[in-house]
Amino acid sequence: MRIGVLAAKTGVSRDALRFYEREGLISADRHQNGYRDYPDGVVVLVGLIRQAQxxxxxxxxxxxxxxxxxxGLSQTEIEAILREKLAEIDARMKTLGELRAVVETRLAEACPLGVGNL
Structure with a gap:
């Protein structure tokens, strides 16, 4: 299928699809006229890429x-990758929670007019 059809089926822009191709995430055959021809399975692959993002x-x-x-990654290896991603997300959430607390404290100490104690 041509890039426009793939874009319509996946809701992903042509530019993003070209970028995925440059990054080696998807591939297409090339016709002599330079048009890309994507296999049908790429629709599912693009969906997986978007979900992972x-x-x-x-x-x-x-x-x-x-x-x-x-x-052929095993189920155990996939689970390990997902657990690692969860740990990264938890660490980011902890950091954001700490940042939120600092901002909340500054807000509580701020002057209602927004000038604060300079």
């Missing part, structure tokens, strides 16, 4: 995962 995985991490899936 929504879960906080970087494109580099997604690329490594896709290579691992292609070479």
């Amino acid at each position: 929504a879960l906080g995985f970087s494109l580099a991490e997604i690329g490594a995962l896709l290579k691992g899936l292609g070479s």
Whole structure:
């Protein structure tokens, strides 16, 4: 399928699809006229990429995962990767919670007019 059809089926822009291709996440055959021809399975693959991005995985991490899936990552290995991502998310949430507390304290100490004690 051509890039426009893939974009319509996945809701991903043509530019993003070209970027995924440059990053090695998806691939297409090229016709003599330069048009890309994506296999039908790429629709599912793009969906997986978008889902992984929504879960906080970087494109580099997604690329490594896709290579691992292609070479047969075990269920245990996939679980370990997901547990590591959860730990990263928990650490970020802790840091953001601490930052929120600091901002909340500063807000409580601030002058209602926003000038504060200078």
